[in-house]
Amino acid sequence: MFAVVRTGGKQYRVAPGDKIVVEKLDGNAGDKVTLGDVLLAGDGGNLKSTSGLTVAAEIVAQAKGDKVTVFKKRRRHNYRRKQGHRQLHTILRIVAIGDHKHVPSKAEGAEKKPAPSKAEGAAPKAEAKPAKEAPASAAKPEAVESAQKSSDVAGKPTESPAPSDAKAAGAEKPAAKKAAPKAAAPKAAAKSPSTKNAAPAKGAAKKPTKKK
Numbered sequence: 001m002f003a004v005v006r007t008g009g010k011q012y013r014v015a016p017g018d019k020i021v022v023e024k025l026d027g028n029a030g031d032k033v034t035l036g037d038v039l040l041a042g043d044g045g046n047l048k049s050t051s052g053l054t055v056a057a058e059i060v061a062q063a064k065g066d067k068v069t070v071f072k073k074r075r076r077h078n079y080r081r082k083q084g085h086r087q088l089h090t091i092l093r094i095v096a097i098g099d100h101k102h103v104p105s106k107a108e109g110a111e112k113k114p115a116p117s118k119a120e121g122a123a124p125k126a127e128a129k130p131a132k133e134a135p136a137s138a139a140k141p142e143a144v145e146s147a148q149k150s151s152d153v154a155g156k157p158t159e160s161p162a163p164s165d166a167k168a169a170g171a172e173k174p175a176a177k178k179a180a181p182k183a184a185a186p187k188a189a190a191k192s193p194s195t196k197n198a199a200p201a202k203g204a205a206k207k208p209t210k211k212k
Contacts, residue, residue, distance in 0.1 A: 001015065001016070001041070001042070001043045001048075001097050001098075001100040002014065002015045002041070002042055002043075002097070003015075003038050003040065003041040003042075003050075003053070003055055003097045004038070004039045004040040004041075005035045005037060005038050005039065005055050006037045006039055007022050007023065007025070007035055007037065008022050008023025008024075009023070010022070010023070011039065014055060014094045014097070015094065015097070016094055016095065016096055016097055016100055016101060016103075017093075017094060017104075018093070018094045019060065019091060019092065019093050019094075020091075020092050020094070021063075021089050021090070021091055021092075022089065022090055022092055023087075023088075023089065023090070024062070024088040024089060024090050025059070025090045025092075027059045027090075028059065028062070029059055029060060029061050029062070030058070030059065031058070031059045032056065032057075032058055032059075032095075033056075033057045033058070033059060033092065034054050034055070034056055034057070035054065035055040035056075035057060036054050036055075038050045038053045038054065038055060041053055041097065041098070043100075053097070053098050054098065055094060055096070055097050055098075056094075056095045056096045056097075057092040057093060057094050057095060058092065058093045058095050059090060059091070059092060060091040060092065060093050061090075061091045062088070062089075062090055062091075063088075063089050063090075063091060064086040064087065064088055064089065065086055065087040065088075065089050066086070067084050067085070067086050068084070068085045068086070068087075069082065069083075069084055069085075070082070070083045070084070070085060071083075
C-alpha cells in the first residue's frame with residue numbers, strides 16, 4: 001500500500017518501510033510521529049478513501065542539508081554580502097499506513113553470522129605440527145655417540161712438518177743476509193781502479209826537455 005502525504009509544504013509518496021527526508025520536525029531519534037495530511041492512498045491500482053487515514057513514522061535522525069551560499073552585490077556602491085546556510089532536516093522511516101504495517105523481509109531480519117577468520121582456522125593446524133615433528137627430531141643414541149666421536153676426531157689438530165720447515169727456512173735467511181755483504185765487497189773495489197802509479201808516468205812523458 002502507498003500514500004501521498006504533505007509535510008513542510010512538500011508532498012511525498014511513501015510506503016511502509018521507506019525512508020524520507022522532510023523539513024525539520026520536533027522530536028529526537030526514536031520518537032514516533034504521525035502524519036495526518038494524507039492526500040492520496042491506494043493499494044496497487046486501486047485507490048482508497050483517505051478519510052481518517054494517518055501515516056505512522058519514526059524519527060531516525062536530525063540532520064542538516066548541503067550548504068547554500070547566498071551572495072549579494074550592488075555594483076558601483078561597494079556593497080557585497082556573503083552568507084552560508086544549511087537547512088535543518090529530519091529523516092523519517094515509515095512504519096505503517098493506516099492498518100498496513102511494515103513486515104521485515106528475511107533479508108532484513110536475518111542476522112549474518114560472522115565468518116571464521118583465517119587466523120582462527122589456521123590455529124589448530126599450527127598446534128598439530130609439533131606432534132608430527134617430535135618423532136623425527138628424536139635420534140638413536142648410537143648415531144649420536146658416533147657423531148660426537150667424529151666431531152672429536154675432526155677437532156683435534158694433526159702434527160705436520162710445516163713448523164720444522166719454517167724454522168729451517170727462517171734459519172737460512174739470516175745466513176744469506178750476512179754472506180751478501182762479503183760477496184759485494186770485491187765488486188766495489190773492481191769498479192774503482194787506482195791511478196796513482198800511472199799519473200806520474202804520463203806527466204813525465206809530456207814534459208819537454210830543457211836544452212843546456
